[in-house]
Amino acid sequence: MNPSLATKIGKLCLKNPVMVCSGTFGYGEEFQDFIDLKKLGALVTKTVTLFPRSGNPMPRTCETPAGLLNSIGLENPGLDVFLRDKLGFLKKTGVPIILSVASQGGIDEFIKIVDAVDAVKEIGAIELNISCPNVKPHVEKARHLISQDPQATYDLVRAVRKVTKKSLITKLSPNVTCIGDIALAAETAGSDAVSLINTLTGMSIDVNTRKSKIAAGVAGLSGPAIRPVAVKMVWETSRAVKIPVIGMGGIMDTASALEFFIAGASAVAIGTANFINPGVSIEIIDGIKQYLVENNMNDISLLRGSLQL
Amino acid sequence: MTMKKAMFQEKAQVVSNTAVAQNYYRMSLLSPMVAAEARPGQFIEVQVSQSGEPLLRRPFGVHAVNQRKQTVDILYEVRGKGTQALSEKKPGDFCDILGPLGNGFSIQNARCSILVAGGMGVAPLAYLAEKLARDKFSEQKAKNLVLIGCKTKRHIMCKKELEKFGYAVKISTDDGSLGFKGYVTDLLEKVLRVTRYKLPVTIYACGPKPMLKEVSRIAREKNISAQLSLEEHMACGIGACLGCVVKTTNGYKRVCKDGPVFEAGSLVW
Numbered sequence: 001m002n003p004s005l006a007t008k009i010g011k012l013c014l015k016n017p018v019m020v021c022s023g024t025f026g027y028g029e030e031f032q033d034f035i036d037l038k039k040l041g042a043l044v045t046k047t048v049t050l051f052p053r054s055g056n057p058m059p060r061t062c063e064t065p066a067g068l069l070n071s072i073g074l075e076n077p078g079l080d081v082f083l084r085d086k087l088g089f090l091k092k093t094g095v096p097i098i099l100s101v102a103s104q105g106g107i108d109e110f111i112k113i114v115d116a117v118d119a120v121k122e123i124g125a126i127e128l129n130i131s132c133p134n135v136k137p138h139v140e141k142a143r144h145l146i147s148q149d150p151q152a153t154y155d156l157v158r159a160v161r162k163v164t165k166k167s168l169i170t171k172l173s174p175n176v177t178c179i180g181d182i183a184l185a186a187e188t189a190g191s192d193a194v195s196l197i198n199t200l201t202g203m204s205i206d207v208n209t210r211k212s213k214i215a216a217g218v219a220g221l222s223g224p225a226i227r228p229v230a231v232k233m234v235w236e237t238s239r240a241v242k243i244p245v246i247g248m249g250g251i252m253d254t255a256s257a258l259e260f261f262i263a264g265a266s267a268v269a270i271g272t273a274n275f276i277n278p279g280v281s282i283e284i285i286d287g288i289k290q291y292l293v294e295n296n297m298n299d300i301s302l303l304r305g306s307l308q309l
Numbered sequence: 310m311t312m313k314k315a316m317f318q319e320k321a322q323v324v325s326n327t328a329v330a331q332n333y334y335r336m337s338l339l340s341p342m343v344a345a346e347a348r349p350g351q352f353i354e355v356q357v358s359q360s361g362e363p364l365l366r367r368p369f370g371v372h373a374v375n376q377r378k379q380t381v382d383i384l385y386e387v388r389g390k391g392t393q394a395l396s397e398k399k400p401g402d403f404c405d406i407l408g409p410l411g412n413g414f415s416i417q418n419a420r421c422s423i424l425v426a427g428g429m430g431v432a433p434l435a436y437l438a439e440k441l442a443r444d445k446f447s448e449q450k451a452k453n454l455v456l457i458g459c460k461t462k463r464h465i466m467c468k469k470e471l472e473k474f475g476y477a478v479k480i481s482t483d484d485g486s487l488g489f490k491g492y493v494t495d496l497l498e499k500v501l502r503v504t505r506y507k508l509p510v511t512i513y514a515c516g517p518k519p520m521l522k523e524v525s526r527i528a529r530e531k532n533i534s535a536q537l538s539l540e541e542h543m544a545c546g547i548g549a550c551l552g553c554v555v556k557t558t559n560g561y562k563r564v565c566k567d568g569p570v571f572e573a574g575s576l577v578w
Binding site: 062223 | 546
């Protein structure tokens with residue numbers, strides 16, 4: 001038996017449902033010596049903004065029990081440099097590209113980026129990063145991230161939906177009361193999928209200096225520490241919406257990836273684990289296939305939402 | 310599109326892992342691919358535990374390479390749970406390593422090379438010293454010197470090895486228990502006042518940030534070229550996460566990928 005791992009996210013057809021998370025994989029180049037990039041289901045780029053961002057001051061990361069706090073602050077070279085210097089390499093690899101985008105200046109900037117890449121056929125989908133906890137909310141004086149407000153999420157997704165036919169994935173924050181409500185707002189506005197979870201906000205303090213171990217103070221927590229939260233939110237969200245859910249948060253190996261499918265995810269993304277084992281995503285693709293064979297399933301979709309209650 | 314690989318992931322067997330001073334260990338890893346490529350100033354990322362605790366790999370500068378035995382050595386101080394776990398490895402155990410990572414030192418054809426080591430900074434400089442000795446000494450009448458700064462004489466490492474490579478080694482200790490009493494950067498200033506080191510000099514330095522900042526100031530004042538190897542906590546070590554940046558005259562640069570060695574003049578303190 002050779003089980004099918006093929007998965008559809010909106011119009012984007014993937015040969016397998018294993019992606020790498022935005023912000024953990026650069027624009028692919030850094031990993032080319034370690035893995036065959038085209039084996040990945042898709043590569044989600046480091047978030048691109050319209051203008052370059054220098055990111056947050058150091059220290060930006062700190063290891064915590066079974067986790068990693070980061071406050072990078074969306075450092076990226078900006079759209080023009082991405083298109084000029086980074087996209088070419090990605091195209092050559094043949095891996096499906098999902099472009100992660102964020103805005104410093106409201107909805108207009110999202111629209112400008114989406115417009116600029118609309119004709120690039122290798123970019124198979126756009127991930128709207130409206131949930132990065134390490135940048136100031138895009139609107140002056142706003143108290144919340146877009147993904148912390150169903151109406152703001154709806155308005156943004158709706159506006160972008162109008163200008164592109166590419167598949168849209170809305171990336172959600174776990175730092176909310178009811179993630180299902182936000183997912184529903186994205187779905188209603190025309191998002192083709194939702195991806196979750198972005199990092200959980202957290203803090204770690206050096207008791208000698210009584211300073212936060214992260215220069216920006218607050219940071220986002222990733223790694224196996226957050227996995228149970230992520231699995232639960234994927235389960236909750238997949239019951240709230242009909243569009244595919246891309247699950248992520250502390251996936252370290254095949255077993256932890258399978259949890260997300262059983263909870264209701266159509267695809268998964270690997271983040272922090274890439275830092276520990278650059279080949280982990282490929283191992284997980286092989287591991288999922290083996291699990292399906294052992295459990296006599298000929299298609300990954302049979303596993304989706306198969307949680308026994 | 311086949312490009313030659315520059316970095317490798319290897320399951321490296323521990324050949325030896327022995328205490329060389331109180332709390333300091335030297336580990337030798339059988340690692341043919343990394344050993345074949347590693348240049349001075351580059352580093353490896355070691356997975357110290359398979360249990361997930363600690364979660365991240367730990368970066369260590371390449372301390373020595375033996376091409377014939379295909380080994381890469383690291384020198385480390387037990388400071389936290391990562392290095393504690395590493396110190397418990399026995400010969401025959403395996404460590405998953407990534408390497409060689411980063412850009413190393415760019416070896417200059419100077420008449421005089423001064424290597425300035427602060428504490429554990431001696432680890433990568435010892436490998437540089439060996440290469441410099443092999444590549445440069447024979448032809449020219451070059452003067453080469455290593456300055457090692459430590460807390461006390463019990464913290465001094467590699468002195469004998471460096472002398473064996475043909476270096477003059479000068480020591481500074483914070484408490485004056487051996488050599489010059491004071492910081493290694495004070496010793497550097499003293500040395501630079503001596504006539505025979507007024508040849509075209511290149512400084513190579515590795516150590517804590519305040520020391521490197523001082524080396525940078527001295528180099529600027531005396532108009533000497535200096536290459537500094539920075540130490541930083543890292544998440545990925547391969548340039549993907551942007552977690553270990555340093556301010557340069559050209560914006561933030563990644564210590565792990567664009568460094569860890571930087572021209573002193575390019576850094577913004």
